[in-house]
Amino acid sequence: MRVEKCKSKFNVFFIRLDPGEEVITTLEKIAVENDIRFGFIFGIGAVKNVEIGYYTGKRYVRNRLYEFFEVTSLIGNISMLKDKPFVHCHITLGKESGEIIGGHLFKAEISYTMEIMIIATEQPILERKYDEKTKLNILS
Ligand code: ZN
Numbered sequence: 001m002r003v004e005k006c007k008s009k010f011n012v013f014f015i016r017l018d019p020g021e022e023v024i025t026t027l028e029k030i031a032v033e034n035d036i037r038f039g040f041i042f043g044i045g046a047v048k049n050v051e052i053g054y055y056t057g058k059r060y061v062r063n064r065l066y067e068f069f070e071v072t073s074l075i076g077n078i079s080m081l082k083d084k085p086f087v088h089c090h091i092t093l094g095k096e097s098g099e100i101i102g103g104h105l106f107k108a109e110i111s112y113t114m115e116i117m118i119i120a121t122e123q124p125i126l127e128r129k130y131d132e133k134t135k136l137n138i139l140s
Helices: 023-033
Strands: 010-017 039-055 060-065 069-081 084-094 100-121 127-131 136-139
Touching (some): 023 069
Antiparallel strands (some): 039 060
16 A cells, blocks of 8 residues: 655646547647646546456456447546656446446547546656556556
């Protein structure tokens, strides 16, 4: 376990993503352009052409989905990995039937719109580093 008390000031960004934009790469671009090095992401919207993953403890099983979905929840964070902003998001997707699926978000294309808020600290609190135990880039 690791606990860090945040003494930094916060900046809040409200973002609308538009049809055709890819969620992860667009958020990473926004992070670079606005010098966001640590923050939390919250969003809702609608997407298609999605790739989500499930981590088995050794590797990600990837699942490509080509339907249109409601994004009932996009949640994640931004941190620095090797001097570049890294966006880590999980997503919950609603189907027409009302069923939901979700997982680690690799990519998703905006179908209609997405409304996102980023709460960013002025100073980075933690950064990502490779961890031998989990084989993941974890917050350190
Ligand atoms: Zn994840």
